[in-house]
Amino acid sequence: MIKVLDIRIEKTTSPKEKPDANHLDFGALFTDHMFVMDYDINKGWYNPRIEPYQPLTLDPSAMVFHYGQEMFEGMKAYKGVHNEVLLFRPEKNIERTNKTNDRICIPKIDEEDMLQAIRTFVDLEKDWIPEADGTALYIRPFIIATDPYLGVRPSNTYKFMIIACPVGAYYTEGINPVKIWVETEFVRAVPGGVGEAKTGGNYAASIKAQMKAKERGYTQVLWLDGVERKFVEEVGTMNVFFKIDGEIITPELTGSILAGVTRNSVIELLNQWNQKVTERRITIDEIYEAHKEGLLEEVFGTGTAAVISPVGELNYNGNIITINNNEIGPLSQQIYDTITGIQTGAIEDTFGWTLKV
Amino acid sequence: MIKVLDIRIEKTTSPKEKPDANHLDFGALFTDHMFVMDYDINKGWYNPRIEPYQPLTLDPSAMVFHYGQEMFEGMKAYKGVHNEVLLFRPEKNIERTNKTNDRICIPKIDEEDMLQAIRTFVDLEKDWIPEADGTALYIRPFIIATDPYLGVRPSNTYKFMIIACPVGAYYTEGINPVKIWVETEFVRAVPGGVGEAKTGGNYAASIKAQMKAKERGYTQVLWLDGVERKFVEEVGTMNVFFKIDGEIITPELTGSILAGVTRNSVIELLNQWNQKVTERRITIDEIYEAHKEGLLEEVFGTGTAAVISPVGELNYNGNIITINNNEIGPLSQQIYDTITGIQTGAIEDTFGWTLKV
Numbered sequence: 186m187i188k189v190l191d192i193r194i195e196k197t198t199s200p201k202e203k204p205d206a207n208h209l210d211f212g213a214l215f216t217d218h219m220f221v222m223d224y225d226i227n228k229g230w231y232n233p234r235i236e237p238y239q240p241l242t243l244d245p246s247a248m249v250f251h252y253g254q255e256m257f258e259g260m261k262a263y264k265g266v267h268n269e270v271l272l273f274r275p276e277k278n279i280e281r282t283n284k285t286n287d288r289i290c291i292p293k294i295d296e297e298d299m300l301q302a303i304r305t306f307v308d309l310e311k312d313w314i315p316e317a318d319g320t321a322l323y324i325r326p327f328i329i330a331t332d333p334y335l336g337v338r339p340s341n342t343y344k345f346m347i348i349a350c351p352v353g354a355y356y357t358e359g360i361n362p363v364k365i366w367v368e369t370e371f372v373r374a375v376p377g378g379v380g381e382a383k384t385g386g387n388y389a390a391s392i393k394a395q396m397k398a399k400e401r402g403y404t405q406v407l408w409l410d411g412v413e414r415k416f417v418e419e420v421g422t423m424n425v426f427f428k429i430d431g432e433i434i435t436p437e438l439t440g441s442i443l444a445g446v447t448r449n450s451v452i453e454l455l456n457q458w459n460q461k462v463t464e465r466r467i468t469i470d471e472i473y474e475a476h477k478e479g480l481l482e483e484v485f486g487t488g489t490a491a492v493i494s495p496v497g498e499l500n501y502n503g504n505i506i507t508i509n510n511n512e513i514g515p516l517s518q519q520i521y522d523t524i525t526g527i528q529t530g531a532i533e534d535t536f537g538w539t540l541k542v
Numbered sequence: 543m544i545k546v547l548d549i550r551i552e553k554t555t556s557p558k559e560k561p562d563a564n565h566l567d568f569g570a571l572f573t574d575h576m577f578v579m580d581y582d583i584n585k586g587w588y589n590p591r592i593e594p595y596q597p598l599t600l601d602p603s604a605m606v607f608h609y610g611q612e613m614f615e616g617m618k619a620y621k622g623v624h625n626e627v628l629l630f631r632p633e634k635n636i637e638r639t640n641k642t643n644d645r646i647c648i649p650k651i652d653e654e655d656m657l658q659a660i661r662t663f664v665d666l667e668k669d670w671i672p673e674a675d676g677t678a679l680y681i682r683p684f685i686i687a688t689d690p691y692l693g694v695r696p697s698n699t700y701k702f703m704i705i706a707c708p709v710g711a712y713y714t715e716g717i718n719p720v721k722i723w724v725e726t727e728f729v730r731a732v733p734g735g736v737g738e739a740k741t742g743g744n745y746a747a748s749i750k751a752q753m754k755a756k757e758r759g760y761t762q763v764l765w766l767d768g769v770e771r772k773f774v775e776e777v778g779t780m781n782v783f784f785k786i787d788g789e790i791i792t793p794e795l796t797g798s799i800l801a802g803v804t805r806n807s808v809i810e811l812l813n814q815w816n817q818k819v820t821e822r823r824i825t826i827d828e829i830y831e832a833h834k835e836g837l838l839e840e841v842f843g844t845g846t847a848a849v850i851s852p853v854g855e856l857n858y859n860g861n862i863i864t865i866n867n868n869e870i871g872p873l874s875q876q877i878y879d880t881i882t883g884i885q886t887g888a889i890e891d892t893f894g895w896t897l898k899v
Contacts, residue, residue, distance in 0.1 A: 212603070212692030219602055240599045241607075245576055245705050246569070247598075250686050253610045253742025254749070290749045325692055329607050335569030335682055335707065337745050337779055339753065348602050350692065372734030375768040377727060379747045385610025386743015388694050390736045392611065392647045396696065411732040412769050422694055 190233050190298045192220075192305050197237035206315035209353030211490070212323070216313040220306040220347035224292055230345065233298070235306060238348065244333035248340045254330035255385045256285040259489045260446075261321040261352075262307045262542065264314045265530035270542040273528045275303055277446040282326065284444075285382040290339040291328050299326070306347050307542050319354025319525070323490075355491045360513045360521065362497025363486075365420055366398035367469055368406040369502060373418065373441070375411035380418075380441035387443075388422070395421070403500065405486075407469075410441065415468045423486030423494060424448035427472060428516055430480040437464040447487040451520055453536060460516075469501055476506045483514030492528075493521040547590050547655045549577075549662050554594035563672035566710030568847070569680070573670040577663040577704035581649055587702065590655070592663060595705065601690035605697045611687035612742045613642040616846045617803075618678040618709075619664045619899065621671045622887035627899040630885045632660055634803040639683065641801075642739040647696040648685055656683070663704050664899050676711025676882070680847075712848045717870045717878065719854025720843075722777055723755035724826055725763040726859060730775065730798070732768035737775075737798035744800075745779070752778070760857065762843075764826075767798065772825045780843030780851060781805035784829060785873055787837040794821040804844040808877055810893060817873075826858055833863045840871030849885075850878040 197217045204214055215238050222233040249255050258278045263271045279299045286293055303324065307314075314322040326347045330340030371394040374380020379387060391406075398406045405421030417436055419425060424445040426435045433455055438444055455462040475481040484496035497511035513521075526532030527539060554574045561571055572595050579590040606612050615635045620628045636656045643650055660681065664671075671679040683704045687697030728751040731737020736744060748763075755763045762778030774793055776782060781802040783792045790812055795801050812819040832838040841853035854868035870878075883889030884896060 213690075215603060215690075238602070241602055241604075242597045242599050245595070245598055245703055246572060246682075246707075249607060249742075250598075250612060251614050251682070251684060251742060252745035252749075253612065254746045255607060255610065257608050288750060289746045290753060323692070325603075325608070327608060333570075333572075335680070337748065337752070339749055346602055350603075370734060372732055375729055375732040375735070377729030377768060377771075378732070378735075379743075384743070384746060385606075385608060386736075386741070386746055388609035389611045389646045389741060389743055391694065392609075392696055393645060395694065396647060411734060414734075 190301050192302065193234040194309065195234065195236050203313065204351060206317040206320055206351070206353070209315065209320065209351050211352050212350055214350055216310045216349045218306070218309055220302050222302065222345045224343040224345065226341040230292070230294060230298070233302060235309060243331060246333040246335055248330035248332045248334060251335060252330070252337055253384070253386045254289055254291065254340055255328065256282065256289065256291060256383055257325060257327035257385070258282055258383060260324045261489060261528070262314055262324060263321050263529045264316045267530065269530065270307060270311050270314060271528065271530055272303070272307065272540045272542060274446055274450065274538050275300060275540055277449065278326070281383060281444065285384055286328070288379055288382040289384050291330070291343060294345060302347060304542050306349070310349055311542070313349065313351050315351045317354065319356065321352055322349050323352045324349045360493070360495060360518070362495040362508070362511055362513060363404040364402065364498040364500070365405055365407050365496050366401060366403035367499055367501035368394045368398070368408055369414065370394070372411035373408040376440035378441060381438070381443060383443060391422070407499065409469060415470065416466045417469055417472065418442050420486040420496065423488035423491070425484070425486050426451065427467065427481065428483040428514065429475045431461070433460060433462040434467050435462070435464055437466060439466065445487055447489060447492060447524070450524060450538065451487050454520060454523060473501065473504065473506065476508070481508060483517050484508050485517045492524055493517050547658050549659065550591040551666065552591065552593050560670065561708060563674040563677055563708070563710070566672065566677065566708055568709050569707055571707055573667045573706045575663070575666055577659050579659065579702045581700040581702065583698040587649070587651060587655070590659060592666060600688060603690040603692055605687035605689045605691060608692060609687070609694055610741070610743045611646055611648065611697055612685065613639065613646065613648060613740055614682060614684035614742070615639055615740060617681045618846060618885070619671055619681060620678050620886045621673045624887065626887065627664060627668050627671060628885065628887055629660070629664065629897045629899060631803055631807065631895050632657060632897055634806065635683070638740060638801065642741055643685070645736055645739040646741050648687070648700060651702060659704060661899050663706070667706055668899070670706065670708050672708045674711065676713065678709055679706050680709045681706045717850070717852060717875070719852040719865070719868055719870060720761035721759065721855040722762055722764050722853050722857070723758060723760035724856055724858035725751045725755070725765055726771065729768035730765040733797035735798060738795070738800060740800065748779070764856065766826060772827065773823045774826055774829065775799050777843040777853065780845035780848070782841070782843050783808065784824065784838065785840040785871065786832045788818070790817060790819040791824050792819070792821055794823060796823065802844055804846060804849060804881070807881060807895065808844050811877060811880060830858065830861065830863065833865070838865060840874050841865050842874045849881055850874050
């Protein structure tokens with residue numbers, strides 16, 4: 186017997202006007218509806234519903250405001266080449282939701298329920314998926330602790346919600362490599378901490394380094410490990426890959442790195458292409474050494490927002506290196522074209538990554 | 543010229559009934575009013591007001607729900623022996639507020655404004671301060687990021703609020719020492735991170751270890767450092783002190799430990815008493831070694847809620863030691879009596895710690 190969530194749907198009576206698909210800001214305009222499901226320690230998850238997008242009303246003592254017990258996911262829905270609605274590996278985001286929940290003591294969500302919630306919500310909002318090249322509907326599932334209580338313990342009540350916003354093409358004039366600041370003062374995460382979990386505190390902790398990089402003219406930071414301060418971990422809010430002398434290397438998941446869905450997809454793609462890809466610890470010194478010997482071919486970040494973000498420059502303690510003449514490398518371009526092609530149905534999906542809504 | 547905040551006050555028309563001072567739960571019942579002040583990047587902090595305690599209304603995309611940009615403080619107001627209202631070192635909490643704000647990119651609050659906000663609010667709620675021995679009014683200032691925006695950056699808008707709840711005596715039947723689990727798997731904080739800041743993410747990250755300790759019959763965890771995993775940092779949400787062979791030792795503030803107000807008060811008190819107190823790094827092995835040699839006299843945590851919390855038992859990888867026969871030590875008792883005496887005006891305050899509202 187397949188369990189089916191009984192989702193009550195209340196449609197808006199005042200739909201918003203759809204925005205100009207050529208001028209979409211990321212994360213600022215939301216669709217007409219939101220999915221909401223409540224949790225109570227005595228009832229479990231209950232009352233799944235889709236309502237008109239509207240403000241939340243919470244007690245000032247709600248635990249989410251004080252103790253950061255909150256998690257989120259990020260994924261995209263695409264309008265396919267045959268006008269179908271496609272999700273990209275939603276099961277990976279759902280799996281990670283429960284990993285995050287486990288780490289910060291939020292109750293598990295049934296994986297099938299969550300998938301059904303996403304599908305039902307996206308189907309209702311499908312007219313919000315922009316159709317211009319490179320655009321998508323960004324989907325944000327999140328959970329917040331709602332107990333009106335001051336004291337550090339797991340909340341007994343939560344809200345699971347899904348909201349969405351149409352997002353423009355990440356690259357409008359071709360892919361421009363970014364300049365990255367190698368951060369040596371601030372640390373993002375450490376083994377035994379919550380770096381593997383997609384929880385708010387990781388992002389609050391990252392803002393100061395990000396601002397410091399921006400003030401110096403850099404787009405983002407490259408994080409080093411918090412113990413020895415020499416192993417590369419992530420770039421901004423993305424995973425990172427290096428191509429050195431033909432070999433592709435990405436930091437292995439040692440407990441303080443977020444297991445990105447795009448990271449995993451890039452590895453699987455490279456395996457299919459019979460390209461050697463190695464998950465291992467790599468020091469910033471090894472990268473600079475490879476550059477010195479002329480072996481550092483490409484560097485790129487991977488994430489849901491940009492898919493692939495080439496790195497054109499690194500600044501480590503004032504030592505600046507330029508990568509691939511500050512241009513996107515052929516491998517980065519090939520990966521970008523293939524993954525975005527699969528996401529929109531333009532390239533055949535031999536992996537089973539896309540899911541029709 | 544003294545700048546004075548123009549606080550608009552709207553009193554409740556339906557005051558709640560005051561609770562029985564002998565049966566107060568911590569953190570569950572709030573007073574009649576709340577202080578609110580807004581921030582906008584173009585206006586600074588504005589519209590300070592006291593309103594009836596009521597729910598907050600926020601967009602589901604409000605940044606606090608997603609990226610954990612939030613901070614809080616905790617302090618107490620006491621009804622003094624001459625019926626006066628006393629605050630304990632509020633300037634320390636205000637100073638720490640801005641240290642936390644700086645670390646997670648929340649705009650600074652004027653220190654005099656914040657003190658005036660606390661005093662005005664506490665004065666209005668003074669009938670809520672319970673009078674029974676050991677009771678107090680717990681005051682919770684906090685700030686949340688309110689921009690309706692998905693994307694990692696500092697918010698452009700915030701709410702600073704103060705809420706309060708009457709709290710019962712922490713110890714109702716004498717001070718019972720607690721059993722503490724030395725945590726070796728999970729890590730609270732690391733230098734370069736946000737361990738020094740009073741921000742929500744630190745608390746979300748701590749819950750899993752706390753639950754693990756409770757399942758094993760322990761009240762709280764003793765945190766070890768995140769780099770070498772051997773230096774003692776904090777106990778639960780408190781700072782920690784050891785008395786070894788007549789010397790009092792507390793971990794020095796190396797960047798991953800919260801600078802507690804009670805911690806600082808204990809050090810100043812011990813200095814006044816000409817007791818040798820040393821701030822330095824101390825390993826868990828050194829503590830076990832001292833116990834073996836019969837030199838570990840007392841262990842206690844310090845924090846706003848309990849003031850002093852004696853530790854009666856430690857469990858480190860299954861090695862259990864009992865401290866001072868599982869009784870509160872004479873020094874712990876003397877510190878507790880003196881600080882709580884000063885807080886309520888029963889003992890003369892030669893430090894200038896208390897502030898009359």
